[in-house]
Amino acid sequence: MVVVAALVPACAAAWLVWDATSGPDDPGRNGDLPQNVRPHRSAAASAPSSAAPSSGAAKPLAGKVVVLDPGHNAQNSRHTSEINRLVDIGTARKECDTTGTATNAGYAEAVFTLDVSRRARALLEARGATVRLTYDGDRAYGPCIDERARIGNKAKADAVVSVHGDGSAAGNRGFHVILPAPVHRGIADTRTISGPSKLLGTALKRHFAAETGTRPSNYIGGGTGLDVRRDLGGLNLSTRPKVLIECGNMRDPKDAVLMTSPAWRQRAAEGIADGISAFLEDRE
Template sequence: MPYDHRKTAPRTLALALALAGCCAALAGCGASQASEDSPAAGKGGTQTPPPAVNATPATPTAPGASATPATTAPSSSGSPSGSGQQESRSLAGRTVVVDPGHNPGNFRHSREINAKVDIGTARKECDTTGTSTNGTASEAAYTEAAFTLDVSHRLRDLLTARGAKVVLTHDADRPWGPCIDERAAIGNAARADAVVSVHADGSAVGHRGFHVILPARVSSGAADTGAIVGPSRELGKNIADHFARATGTAPANYLAGGTGLDVRKDLGGLNLSTVPKVFVECGNMRDPKDAALLTSAAWRQKAARGMADGIATYLNG
C-alpha cells in the first residue's frame, strides 16, 4: 500500500532514504489509459444498435459538428503524454473527409434514392440501402448503414485526436442520402487531403476478408480521375496494410486476386472525385464469421484504427 506521509517521521537517515525511494517509485503508478474498445462518440440518427455491442453509446454528434476537431478524444497511441502528444498532432492542418456509406433512413425513401444521377461514365441510382447481416428469430439484422456510421464516428475521433480536421458527408442528420455525386462534391469542396468511404460487402457465404476499392483512370463527361489515380492507390495501399495489421483479418478471398486492392470505374463517388479517395469494404456481412467481427464493438474500433493509421501514414509519407 502507498506510504502515508502523515505518520511520524523516521528517526534514522537510512530509513528515511529508503522510504523516500519507495514513495518515488509508487508515485508514477497512477496513470491510466482509456479503453480502445470504447469510442469517443456513439451511434447517431435512427440506426438500430448492433446485436453484439457491449459498450454503451454516447450522445450522437450534433449536425455540423463533424468538422470540428475533438479536444477530448484519446491520443492515437493511447499515451497521455510525451511522444503520444506529438503523434496526436501529426495531422494538424490536414483535412480528411469520412464518408459513411448509405444512410439509415434510405430504407424509407426508395423513390428519392432510386433517382438516377450522372457518374461520368453512366447514370446510376442516387444511393442504395446497403446490405446487412442475416437476422435471426432472436436477433435483428445489423445494417450496413448502422455499421458504417459507427465506424465513421470512431475513425473521426481517432483522426481529430491527431489534429486533423474531419468532415463527415452525413451524420444521419438528414432523412436520406446524400447522393453519390453529392458525396464526391463534399470531398472536392473541402479540398480534402484524403477521402475514405466506409462500407461493408454483401457477398456469398464463405467469401471473407476486406478490400479497398481504388479509382480507375476515367475521362468522360464530368469524370476525370487522371490526377487522383496515383495518390489514391498510395492511400489505398497504406490503408490495406494497416487495416490488416490492426484487425488481424486477411484481404478478400473472392476478388482482386487476394491483393485487397480492387480497381473500379463504375462508382460515382470515385469517378467524380478530384481529391484522393478510396472505398474500404471492411468485410462481408453475409458470411457468419465476418459478421461476428463486424458486429463486435472491439473489432470495429480496430478497423477504425487501421484506417486512421493508414491515412496518417499516407499523409505523413
C-alpha cells in the same frame, strides 16, 4: 489494440477515445472479441507512434483535412423514389444511393458504416486532423453519390475514405479496398488522383489488416486486398485522393460475427485512421 492486456502508454489516448464512444452495455468495453479474433500488439503498441500522441506532443495531422464517407443511410428504404433517381457519374448514370446490405440477423450496413466512421473520426481528431463526415445521422436519406464526392472536393480534403460492408455470398470473406481507375469521360476525371489514391489504398490495406487481424478478400482482388473500378460515382467524381473500403462481407456468418462486435469495429476504425495517417505523413 483494444484488448485490456495489450494496453501500453503509447496507445492510452486511443483507448480513452474508444471508451468515450462506447455505451455502458457495449461488450467491447470489457475487451471482448469473438473467439476467432486473436489479441495482438499493433505497431502503435510496440513502439512510439504518431497514431496516439501524448497530450504534450505535436499533433501529426494538424492542418490536414480528412473526409470520411459512411456508406448508405439507414433511412434510405423509406425514400426509394429519392434514392432511385439517376445521377451522372461520368461513365454512366447510376442511382443516387442504395439501401446497402445487412447481416442475416438484420444488422444494417448503414449502421455499421456510421459507427466505424464516427470512431475513426475521434481517432483522427485526436491526432490533429480536421475531419468531416459526408453524413452523420442527420439526413432523411442519402446523400447521393455525386454529392458525397462534392463534399470531399469542396472541403479540399487531403484524403477521403468511403466506408462500406459488402453483401456477397456466404463463404466469401475478408476486406478489400477499391481504387479509382484513371477515368476521363464526361464530368469524371480521375487522372490526377488515381496515383495518390493508390498510395492511400495501399496504406489503408496494410494498416487495416494489421489492426483487425483479418485477411484480404478471398473473392475480389486475387488476394491483394485491392480492386480497381471505374463504375463508382463517389470515386469517379472525386478530385481528391479517395478510396472505398469494404470492411468485410456482412452476408458471411463469420465476417458478420466480427462486424457486429463493437470491439472489432473499434479495431476497424483504428486501421482506417492509421492507414490515413500513414498516407498523409508519407506525403509530407
